[in-house]
Amino acid sequence: MSDIQPENLPATTPGGDAQTPAAEVVDQREGMFGVRGTGDTSGFGGLRRQVALPGGSAKPYGSWYDAATEKLESLVGDGAIEKVVVAYGELTLHVQRDRLVEVAQHLRDDEALRFEFCSGVSGVHYPNETDRELHAVYHLLSITHNRRIRVEVSCPDSDPHIPSIVSVYPANDWHERETWDFFGIIFDGHPALTRIQMPDDWPGHPQRKDYPLGGIDVEYKGAVIPPPDTRRSYN
Amino acid sequence: MTTTDPYATADPYAQGRDTTEGKVFTVTGQDWDSVVSGLGDEPEERIVVNMGPQHPSTHGVLRLILEIEGETVTEARCGIGYLHTGIEKNMEFRNWTQGVTFCTRMDYLSPFYNETAYCLAVERLLGIEDQIPEKANVMRVLLMELNRISSHLVAIATGGMEIGALTVMTIGFREREMTLDLFELITGLRMNHAFIRPGGVAQDLPPGALDKIRDYITWMNKHLPEYAELCNANPIFKGRLQNVGYLDLAGCMALGISGPPLRATGYGLDLRKTQPYCGYETYDFDVPTWDTADSYGRFRVRLQEMWESLKIVEQCADRLAKMEGEPVMVADKKIGWPAQLAVGNDGMGNSLDHIKHIMGESMEALIHHFKLVTEGFRVPAGQAYVAVESPRGELGCHLVSDGGTKPYRAHFRDPSFANLQAMPILCEGAQVADVIVAVASLDPVMGGVDR
Numbered sequence: 001m002s003d004i005q006p007e008n009l010p011a012t013t014p015g016g017d018a019q020t021p022a023a024e025v026v027d028q029r030e031g032m033f034g035v036r037g038t039g040d041t042s043g044f045g046g047l048r049r050q051v052a053l054p055g056g057s058a059k060p061y062g063s064w065y066d067a068a069t070e071k072l073e074s075l076v077g078d079g080a081i082e083k084v085v086v087a088y089g090e091l092t093l094h095v096q097r098d099r100l101v102e103v104a105q106h107l108r109d110d111e112a113l114r115f116e117f118c119s120g121v122s123g124v125h126y127p128n129e130t131d132r133e134l135h136a137v138y139h140l141l142s143i144t145h146n147r148r149i150r151v152e153v154s155c156p157d158s159d160p161h162i163p164s165i166v167s168v169y170p171a172n173d174w175h176e177r178e179t180w181d182f183f184g185i186i187f188d189g190h191p192a193l194t195r196i197q198m199p200d201d202w203p204g205h206p207q208r209k210d211y212p213l214g215g216i217d218v219e220y221k222g223a224v225i226p227p228p229d230t231r232r233s234y235n
Numbered sequence: 236m237t238t239t240d241p242y243a244t245a246d247p248y249a250q251g252r253d254t255t256e257g258k259v260f261t262v263t264g265q266d267w268d269s270v271v272s273g274l275g276d277e278p279e280e281r282i283v284v285n286m287g288p289q290h291p292s293t294h295g296v297l298r299l300i301l302e303i304e305g306e307t308v309t310e311a312r313c314g315i316g317y318l319h320t321g322i323e324k325n326m327e328f329r330n331w332t333q334g335v336t337f338c339t340r341m342d343y344l345s346p347f348y349n350e351t352a353y354c355l356a357v358e359r360l361l362g363i364e365d366q367i368p369e370k371a372n373v374m375r376v377l378l379m380e381l382n383r384i385s386s387h388l389v390a391i392a393t394g395g396m397e398i399g400a401l402t403v404m405t406i407g408f409r410e411r412e413m414t415l416d417l418f419e420l421i422t423g424l425r426m427n428h429a430f431i432r433p434g435g436v437a438q439d440l441p442p443g444a445l446d447k448i449r450d451y452i453t454w455m456n457k458h459l460p461e462y463a464e465l466c467n468a469n470p471i472f473k474g475r476l477q478n479v480g481y482l483d484l485a486g487c488m489a490l491g492i493s494g495p496p497l498r499a500t501g502y503g504l505d506l507r508k509t510q511p512y513c514g515y516e517t518y519d520f521d522v523p524t525w526d527t528a529d530s531y532g533r534f535r536v537r538l539q540e541m542w543e544s545l546k547i548v549e550q551c552a553d554r555l556a557k558m559e560g561e562p563v564m565v566a567d568k569k570i571g572w573p574a575q576l577a578v579g580n581d582g583m584g585n586s587l588d589h590i591k592h593i594m595g596e597s598m599e600a601l602i603h604h605f606k607l608v609t610e611g612f613r614v615p616a617g618q619a620y621v622a623v624e625s626p627r628g629e630l631g632c633h634l635v636s637d638g639g640t641k642p643y644r645a646h647f648r649d650p651s652f653a654n655l656q657a658m659p660i661l662c663e664g665a666q667v668a669d670v671i672v673a674v675a676s677l678d679p680v681m682g683g684v685d686r
Binding site (some may be wrong): 011023026027029051052053054087088089090092116117118119122123124125127137139141143144146148170171172174175178195196197198199206207210213227228233234235 | 315316319321323324325326327329330359360362488489490491492495504508509560583609610613616617618619620622629631633635637638641643644646648652653655656685686
């Protein structure tokens with residue numbers, strides 16, 4: 001398929017070295033200006049481009065990443081770490097969701113890892129990544145070693161459960177509530193998983209991609225400008 | 236009516252009503268008598284008080300739910316979300332440059348930190364971290380440190396006001412006003428600047444700004460000691476703050492507390508030192524700490540940090556004096572926002588020189604201008620997390636790009652949000668009056684908490 005180009009990625013060979021990881025396609029971008037159907041006379045409507053995130057890196061990862069991931073692998077055994085991504089000078093560990101608490105415990109307690117500080121969890125919704133739609137992304141800081149690491153866990157939309165790591169990092173209490181509130185990820189074992197930003201009776205989870213932004217048309221001197229999420233724009 | 240209802244007739248604002256949860260009173264101050272008499276012969280000692288969200292001493296629209304027995308708080312919880320404006324969601328529908336306009340409004344007392352964290356994350360994804368002009372970095376540091384002073388001044392001023400130290404409030408806002416005047420001079424706005432942009436800053440320093448900064452430094456050197464003189468050894472001030480809101484290092488680590496509350500435990504964790512950004516490693520400053528882990532310690536840390544910030548501002552001014560005419564935006568024409576603004580006789584707008592350049596001189600410049608303004612730039616797919624040391628602690632920005640012209644996801648780890656989790660542990664077991672002091676010592680800004 002020569003007409004489908006992974007967009008904006010460094011020139012890469014699949015499974016290349018750590019700094020140019022193979023891309024992981026998560027979506028397809030269509031068109032150019034947000035115009036759909038017969039209204040598009042530009043010809044750009046036929047444009048199809050892949051949306052690809054940096055994929056798994058191959059060893060060696062470079063820097064302190066190798067020692068840290070090997071140490072963690074030796075502690076939690078095979079299978080817990082699905083994928084290691086090194087991109088933009090940051091280390092991301094994709095972790096099996098049922099092993100998350102164990103991994104977090106070792107990341108915090110092991111002397112060679114010692115990630116004492118959890119900066120919270122952030123959700124990301126990839127609606128076209130089948131069975132991995134919802135991602136929970138944790139950022140940990142090791143004050144001892146002055147390092148940062150990212151732990152990413154995914155779960156399907158049909159079964160949005162991820163174990164809570166509040167028992168390991170109490171700091172995550174509100175952050176997990178926020179991610180539940182905005183993405184609908186249920187953190188099993190959280191002491192009180194209730195909404196935190198939206199009202200208690202709010203329907204839906206507003207930061208999912210299928211949740212509209214909302215807004216009304218604005219009229220100015222006879223011209224009508226639609227709200228941002230229905231406005232024509234480059235995509 | 237045969238039965239007399241003392242609290243129904245005494246005060247229309249302190250009426251009682253029965254609910255399934257028990258008796259509910261709406262109290263607006265100075266009418267505790269009606270509540271006490273309304274409790275009847277067998278009063279229930281345990282009262283649940285909703286403090287806020289519109290209470291003057293809870294720092295914006297923070298709601299505190301306090302369970303009190305007499306004057307003692309037995310349980311305390313926060314209710315937040317009253318200022319949630321969906322900034323993160325909105326950013327997904329605007330281009331990368333417009334994102335600055337949104338995130339600057341989160342923590343409205345430290346807007347430059349929001350902007351910097353966001354821009355550093357965008358720059359990491361763009362791979363242009365090394366190409367940011369030196370002058371842009373110095374201006375970022377200058378603005379951030381001025382912002383730290385203005386933010387700490389608000390923290391100290393409102394904290395003082397809440398315990399009755401009104402002079403601290405009036406002088407605090409006086410000095411803050413001087414800082415905001417500088418912001419207005421440099422960025423055009425007192426808050427919501429959107430001045431720091433991906434690739435650099437929006438404008439060069441205006442003429443005369445350096446003189447104003449030097450005047451400001453002189454002014455602050457004269458007036459900053461007043462806070463220490465008013466508060467440091469003041470027995471009432473110390474009586475209200477010392478041993479109130481105690482949280483030791485272990486507690487801070489467990490709850491993810493950063494910033495002054497952490498440094499007041501004696502541990503000088505500061506991202507400007509440990510993971511420097513914007514060239515902080517080249518400035519000479521110290522990280523003040525205190526060892527009492529209480530509200531007084533946090534006050535002293537903030538006070539000392541203002542001096543350190545002033546030192547950095549002075550160094551920035553010296554550097555900027557030697558950088559006249561240097562660029563403040565990345566040289567890459569496909570990223571750097573092209574338009575320079577100028578003040579005309581009808582207000583601020585595009586500079587006429589720039590319009591002449593794109594309309595009359597350079598076709599390429601016109602194309603770059605058009606593409607950047609209509610489409611924006613595309614950011615390579617991936618994610619980045621950048622943290623900066625805001626006046627309140629670690630402000631992190633997690634950005635996900637799908638390779639498009641807009642952020643796929645922007646998330647901010649706001650230090651106010653994280654630090655506010657410590658509210659129950661600071662307040663439980665203390666008196667109601669101490670709750671005010673303890674919350675003020677965390678210095679939460681609800682715009683940042685709720686985003």
